[in-house]
Amino acid sequence: MEEKLEWFGEWFDSPYYHILYKHRDYEEAKEFLDNLVQYLHITEMHKVLDLACGKGRHSIYLNRKGFDVVGVDLSEQNIDHAGTFENERLHFFIHDMREVFASGQFDFILNMFTSFGYFESEVENEKAICAAAEALKPGGKLVIDFLNPYVVVHNLVPSEDKQVEGINFRINRKLSGDGYIVKDIQFRDNGHHYHYQERVKAIRRIEFLDYFRKAGLRLVEIFGDYHLNAYQKDSSERMIFIVQK
Structure with missing residues (x-):
């Protein structure tokens, strides 16, 4: 019997997913990426991993700014599309974030726009964070941009x-x-x-902090929106974690 896909494997590979969300505000996304680049001091010498990159729009944008970027995603259709934009400093691969992609290779890993919390168990969430930590160079930073569950x-x-x-x-x-x-x-x-x-788990701040601790990551900052204002539990739109290996 054919194994049933997890919901994200099925839905994200559907053309209807991209129809429904075609009007997403990518200008806001670009502004957020610009703010992150400035805050993190990303340079052309750094290697960036876009974890759960979708169709690669944000990887492509970062690469056009001069950065060395790898995008990975579970969806074969997404990666087929993204792959048409590849160059010597932009590459895409089909990959499950619960597995280590490339040990100790990245200065920065970006997990953007609530591309987390899809899994059925805490163990899988922990495994995904540990896999990201493993892919970072010593001193490297992971950014997780997640919804604010309280709001x-x-x-x-x-x-x-x-x-x-x-x-x-x-x-x-x-x-x-x-x-x-x-x-x-x-x-x-x-x-x-x-x-x-x-299905997205309403993961609380304290639970993320526990994942980070188990993965050997240190919290640097929590922002509450794409302008990098401080996180306020009762009012912020986002929980944007900056953690360091």
Whole structure:
């Protein structure tokens, strides 16, 4: 019997994922990346890993700024697309972040825009952080940009409809009993009914700090938004962790 894909393996490889999220604010993302580059003092001499890079948009942007970047993602379709932009200082690979990619090779690892919290167990989360730590050079830094669970859960919109490219996406959200922010996405296209689900664990700050401690990483800073303002538990949009090996 064919093994069932984990939800992120199935949904992120679907063309509908990219249709639904086509209007994401990439200008804001570029501004965030510019702010990080300045804060971290990334130079052309450094090697950067974009962990869970999607279609590689942010890796490509960083490379165009002159940086040596590797992007990895679990989705074969994402990497096929990203690979068309490769050059001598930009490479893409299919990779599961729960496994070590390249031991001790990177000055900076960026895990952007809530590309974490997808797994079913704490052990897998810890394994992913430990794998990232293993890929860092001594003194290297890991950036994890995650949603602020306190604000997201408090402001959860139970349901909405989104019309994109003639498709009506019906989206229902809830906090599950086991602590996941669950988004059910249903729609019809070409006479077929589709149902996908996103599940992101509402990981608290204290839990991340425990992951970092177990991986031998030291907390440097927590920012609360893409302008790198200080994190405020009750009001910040994001939890952006800067940790060092």
